[in-house]
Amino acid sequence: MAFFRSTFQTLKQICIGAVVTCSLIGAGVAHAERGPATAEEGERIVKLAAVSDKDPLATMNSAEGRWFQKWADDVPDYMFGPDKGVFWFHNGVAKGDLMRVLRFHHTVSTAAFQLQKKIKDPMKNEADNEAKTLAGVEGLLRAYESLVAKNAENRVAAIDELIAARNKGGLAELVKKMPPMPSR
Known part of the structure; x- marks a missing residue:
């Protein structure tokens, strides 16, 4: 046996x-x-990011949002990995569904930025990585503002502080001072 x-x-x-x-x-x-990103896909993502600025939850849950998430995982010539901006809000700033929506919007914002600037791997150049991080945080703030406008319960004090810094012209400096990504 x-x-x-x-x-x-x-x-x-x-x-x-x-x-x-x-x-x-x-x-x-x-x-x-799956070949490299096409110009048509790039245009599609830039438009998707603009739509997502106004309604990130609906965009994330749409067929177009699901297409984007798969595309971002599959496209071989662009790297859309996390950065210190996304780590900052994941590290206790946003929770639950709000975190998921902001993460989606951060990704679509950074993808649109990278495609427009033709930055395939921002980790290869510190200036590109800082610019990509700032673009992601700016996108995150646009999404956050639309979410708060629809439901005041989405308000998060730490994100409100970023908005205040942005409104005073100090967002780039604040993003530079964010803690670095943890080592893997």
Whole structure:
């Protein structure tokens, strides 16, 4: 009986390994088939970011928002990773659904900025990374303002402070002073 359990466990592990391997190979093939970003996709994302400024929740939940999220994960020639701006509001500033919506809008804002400026990997240049971070925070603030206008319960004091700094012309300096991303 122990022999059969051992054999069964071994076969089970082999099957699991085969499934995982096939899915990874399939994902790699799909990613390889996905070519670089097109000009049409770039225009689509810039328009999506503008629409999202006005109603980020509806945009995130729309078919276009879902397309964007998949596109951002799949496009091979652009890197849309997190930055210290998104880490700042994820680190206890925003919570729950508000955090999800702001994260989405931060990503679409930085993607639109990077596509317009043709910055494929902002981590390769500190100035590009700072500009991308600032663009993401500015987008986050636009989304936040529209969310608060629709529901005052979305108000967050720390984000209100960023808006006050932006309104006084000090947002770029405040963003530079944000704590760095944690090391991985």
